[in-house]
Amino acid sequence: MSKGTIRSLIMGDKQADRVVPPSGFTAQLTLFVSGAMAFLAVFALALSLASGRLADRWAEELARAATLRINAPLDQRAAQTEAALNILRQTPGVDRARALSAEEQAALLAPWFGPDLPVDTLPVPQLIEIVEGEPGYDAAGLRLRLQAEVPGAVLDDHTRWRAPLVDAANSLRRLALVSILLIGGATAAMITLAANAALAANAQVIEVLRLVGAMDRYIAGAFVRRFTLRALIGAAVGMVLGMGGVMLLPDASEAGGFLTGLGFQGVGWLVPLLIPPLGALVAFAATWAAARRVLKELS
Numbered sequence: 018m019s020k021g022t023i024r025s026l027i028m029g030d031k032q033a034d035r036v037v038p039p040s041g042f043t044a045q046l047t048l049f050v051s052g053a054m055a056f057l058a059v060f061a062l063a064l065s066l067a068s069g070r071l072a073d074r075w076a077e078e079l080a081r082a083a084t085l086r087i088n089a090p091l092d093q094r095a096a097q098t099e100a101a102l103n104i105l106r107q108t109p110g111v112d113r114a115r116a117l118s119a120e121e122q123a124a125l126l127a128p129w130f131g132p133d134l135p136v137d138t139l140p141v142p143q144l145i146e147i148v149e150g151e152p153g154y155d156a157a158g159l160r161l162r163l164q165a166e167v168p169g170a171v172l173d174d175h176t177r178w179r180a181p182l183v184d185a186a187n188s189l190r191r192l193a194l195v196s197i198l199l200i201g202g203a204t205a206a207m208i209t210l211a212a213n214a215a216l217a218a219n220a221q222v223i224e225v226l227r228l229v230g231a232m233d234r235y236i237a238g239a240f241v242r243r244f245t246l247r248a249l250i251g252a253a254v255g256m257v258l259g260m261g262g263v264m265l266l267p268d269a270s271e272a273g274g275f276l277t278g279l280g281f282q283g284v285g286w287l288v289p290l291l292i293p294p295l296g297a298l299v300a301f302a303a304t305w306a307a308a309r310r311v312l313k314e315l316s
């Protein structure tokens with residue numbers, strides 16, 4: 018594409034704009050597709066960013082947390098709990114450790130057994146919460162010492178279920194990114210169809226323009242500019258509506274978990290602003306390719 022064509026695309030050309038019908042189903046289709054796809058792209062971006070935050074938070078929190086379970090007879094549980102706490106206080110890399118109260122353990126079991134579970138009368142093991150410090154503790158060495166001094170202690174550093182959770186969040190982020198690529202591809206396909214229809218409808222006008230000396234790049238530039246501007250306007254409207262919808266989503270909360278943390282945060286609110294120019298770029302490339310191909314066929 019020449020500099021003159023690019024200048025004409027940006028500044029506009031009233032004579033060239035007459036080549037492209039200003040209204041009709043092609044204009045409506047381009048505006049609707051661009052707006053709808055931008056709307057969906059905003060939510061896909063929100064899902065991708067939220068999944069990334071979730072994966073990072075789970076990786077950080079679960080990596081620093083561990084649980085020590087004391088499986089001992091009731092008459093030995095208190096002594097073994099105190100012995101385990103002493104070992105943990107002496108272990109380098111353990112920031113803090115504390116035994117959960119009966120009320121806290123009952124709260125952990127409430128979702129499965131109800132709020133009236135008699136923890137004191139059941140053989141529920143004593144749980145000790147461990148928070149890792151920097152640079153961290155030697156889990157293998159700690160297990161060996163606990164095995165020797167506290168026979169009823171079982172250390173769970175959450176490794177078994179930490180990785181699947183983080184992998185699931187990362188997979189969700191990748192799925193959202195793939196969805197954005199599919200949205201871009203669908204947008205390009207629909208705009209290509211609209212451009213082809215507009216070019217076909219103006220075949221006779223194009224022939225007349227050629228007869229009076231108009232170059233193909235001049236004719237193609239008219240179509241490219243009109244469809245690019247339509248895509249830009251439609252994507253901007255869809256982006257605004259999408260961001261408005263994201264703002265209506267509930268804020269992140271511990272009770273709601275992941276389902277309440279789907280919005281943008283901080284500078285993340287600036288990311289959707291890239292959607293309209295990217296939509297216009299997709300429309301530009303699709304329309305330019307379609308125009309050059311159709312004009313070559315009409316030659």
